[in-house]
Amino acid sequence: MASHPQAADPASVPRATQAALTVAALGVVYGDIGTSPLYTVKEVFAPATGVPLDALHLVGAVSVIVWTLLLVVSLKYVLLVLRADHHGEGGALALAARVAALMDGRPAQRTAVLALGVTAATLFYGDSLITPAISVLGAMEGLAVASPALAHWALPATVLILTGLFLVQRFGTARVGTAFGPIIALWFLTLALTGIVQIVQTPAILAALNPLAAVGFLVDRGPGLLLVMGAIVLAVTGAEALYADLGHFGRKPIARAWSFFVFPALAVHYLGQGALLMADPAALQNPFYRMFPAWALWPALGLATLAAIIASQAVISGAYSVTRQAMQLGFLPRMTVRHTSAAASGQIYMPAVNTALLLGVLAAVLGFGSSSALAAAYGIAVTLTMGITGLLVAVLARRAWRWPRPLVGLLLAGLLALDGLMIAGCLIKFADGGWFPLALGGLLGLGMALWARGRQRLLAALRRDGLALDDFVASLAADPLPRIARTAVYPSADAQTVPQALLHNLKHHQHLHARNLVLTVRFADTPWVPAGQRLSVQPLGQGFWRVGVAFGFMEVPDLPQALDGLAALGLPIEPAATSYFLSRETLLPQAANGPSAWADRAFAAMSRQARGVAGFFCLPEGAVVELGTRLRL
Known part of the structure; x- marks a missing residue:
């Protein structure tokens, strides 16, 4: 059995190792949030949101996206949540286990905390189904831009790519994983460059950097605010991966990758999409691919496909890890776990989980049919998980970090306001597809509850007889x-x-x-x-x-x-x-x-x-x- 490499003191880790971890974190941690530009801006200005496509609203909407990235990822996750490790590990289950350990003498509170962790774990599976579906399908919809005659191939190509991705899981990702970081690094460089080109042509979009533009936009939306937030939240799906993958890379490499590379690239690219739409509103059909000249469309399609596959791989591997954690904490029955690397104990393959995910992802692709339709289902599971994480971190801040009550109250109010707004924006899409991840999570949660209850009754029967x-x-x-x-x-x-x-x-x-x-x-x-x-x-x-x-x-x-x-x-x-x-x-x-x-x-x-x-x-x-x-x- 491979031993776990305990987290080292950051000061003692060589700079070359820190740099390698930072590049690796790009590929595993940021694939999901990095593919959000494929569909986010298009959904913000979809007819259902009622946002006019004019310069004023483009500046306001892009400002909200940029400042949401700052508040949710930079402030909440990088500065706060990444501190809440459990013996070097992150993720909702690990966090719940740490908080539950602080509830000595409070069995009801301990049970409630563990229930929140299990709820977040079940919601993660919804993300594991929708992320591969929306990422790959969003990339394949570029076929319609590159060659309109190939538009009808987007769905079959998505099915083939996803099927192939799940079929190769049994061979492990050790070799492929070494290429993930450089490919995603190229992806983010491409996002930044395409954004800069559009900003230079339409610099008026830089007004979006003013937070007052975001505030004015949100106030202006009035009752339609939640409709817009349900689309804008797509920009931060994948933020939970920063915390879930904490044990693999450590806090500093993840924080550095975000602060010095990922966030600047995403911010510049979203500004660029806004600039493009200010100059050419007709580009709303697919603003991401419209940023590329004709000669670069096919290379962009290939790179977007690779990025989508990497984003999918990250949540698939995460589903294996979450399942193993739940299984060994007593919430799921024993399943086959195959280790695909002799050197890294975290690289595992679970055939039953892989098959279930493949069937679920294909059902999502064929059932929803487009990235826009999937966007209605996306976000609910992610935002609820983010809300649970914020709540547990606030409890941890009080009980473990000994923060003063007023400070914890302020923190909790801020987190609840931020997460609550995003959750509400996603919940209003319940009938349009938001039910899908919630139904899945509810079914898995019921299964976990039945298993935990059955184990308790089994133990009682053994003692009785x-x-x-x-x-x-x-x-x-x-x-x-x-x-x-x-x-x-x-x-x-x-x-x-x-x-x-x-x-x-x-x-x-x-x-x-x-x-x-x-x-x-x-x-x-x-x-x-x-x-x-x-x-x-x-x-x-x-x-x-x-x-x-x-x-x-x-x-x-x-x-x-x-x-x-x-x-x-x-x-x-x-x-x-x-x-x-x-x-x-x-x-x-x-x-x-x-x-x-x-x-x-x-x-x-x-x-x-x-x-x-x-x-x-x-x-x-x-x-x-x-x-x-x-x-x-």
């Missing part, structure tokens, strides 16, 4: 059994009761092993568990030990490797003389009917589809014995 382990061990002194000179490991969800596999083994074979380890695995609410805190051992006598193993929610749960550490605790394990006895439960609902029967049946069905314990915990194939048991919930 099981024998006390301490009493069982004590009884062996009066009635000794034959022993064989091997070690038996009994993974169990409850360390206080006799594992079902042990009872069945004893029933069928009428003997015990010389050494018996009743082993319980615990996934901590931290990303990584230090080696010194991995194992705990309690001798019970009569050749029995109670062993606890702790893993972080970002770690590979390799049990044999973890048990190698028992030698340092006076309990050496010989792998060739060790057998793992697993209990495969057949779960039976308590009642055929009733308010909880359907939930029990759903949990039982998910349990049958869950990955086996042996594969999940990396147990050697030739050393595993599975024994079946029927358990009524």
Whole structure:
């Protein structure tokens, strides 16, 4: 199992390494927000928003976009949220785990915080579906500009590209990933250059840099403000990636890439699109591609396609990571996780997630049919996740950072006002497609709730029907059994009761092993568990030990490797003389009917589809014995 590279002191990281991390962050972190210019301005001036396409409103709208980028990304995420790491890791689940750890003695608040983290995780899947669909489809719509005769190929080309992207996931992204940074760097340079060309021709657009232009525009919109915000929020979709990828690159490379490269390029390009539309309102059909001369359209289409693929890859990889975190925190059943890099533990591939995402993305592309239609569905999941992040950071500022109450109140009010405006702007698009990511998130949230509830009931059933382990061990002194000179490991969800596999083994074979380890695995609410805190051992006598193993929610749960550490605790394990006895439960609902029967049946069905314990915990194939048991919930 590859060890996690702990975050180093920024002062000790060589400048060359910092530079490399900054370039790498460009490719992974900023692909999503970097492709927003493909569709944002066009949607701001779509007929549904009612914004007139004239110089005054162009200046105002572009000003709102630029200042939204400053407030949401620069101020909220770069200066504030990136500080809220959890042992170097970021993302809504990691943040929720950190805040929940501060709620000792407050079980209701702890549950609420974890529920917010799970909600944000489920909403992320909506982003993981829509980002590939809208990014690639937005790029392919350039075919209509490059050659109107090819316009009808935009949809089939999008389907082919996305299908190919998901099919190659099994091979890993290590080699392709080295090229992501330079390609996205070229993309942002192109955005900046095209923007500068248009600004030089129509410098009046520079009035958009005045924040008063943004304020005047928003006030002027009156009741139509939310319609405009629902479109402008498209410019900041992808901002959550700054925080989600914190553990991969560190705060400084992500902040530097944004402040010195990404934000200037985006700001200049949005100003350029505004300048283009001031000079040629007919360019609204596709302002991004209209910024290129005819000879550059095909290269621009190719570069936009590559950028869209990279943006899609970032959220696909993020979906794998979020799924693994949720799975190891106990909110999802075990699934197959394949590691595609021997050097980087974070590079994983999950076949079930990949298949579900592919089907969902293709359904979104074919169901909505255009980037404009997808834009109606885009934003709700992202803004709700951003709102949850802001709320949890405010709690963290008070409880962990010890900020004064007035300052935290001011922070919370500002975040709620900013996020609330964007959320409201997206919610009004509910009937036009905004229901899609919310329905998906609700379905996933229900599945997670059913799984967490089922695990609690399963553990209660084991305790109800099981024998006390301490009493069982004590009884062996009066009635000794034959022993064989091997070690038996009994993974169990409850360390206080006799594992079902042990009872069945004893029933069928009428003997015990010389050494018996009743082993319980615990996934901590931290990303990584230090080696010194991995194992705990309690001798019970009569050749029995109670062993606890702790893993972080970002770690590979390799049990044999973890048990190698028992030698340092006076309990050496010989792998060739060790057998793992697993209990495969057949779960039976308590009642055929009733308010909880359907939930029990759903949990039982998910349990049958869950990955086996042996594969999940990396147990050697030739050393595993599975024994079946029927358990009524």
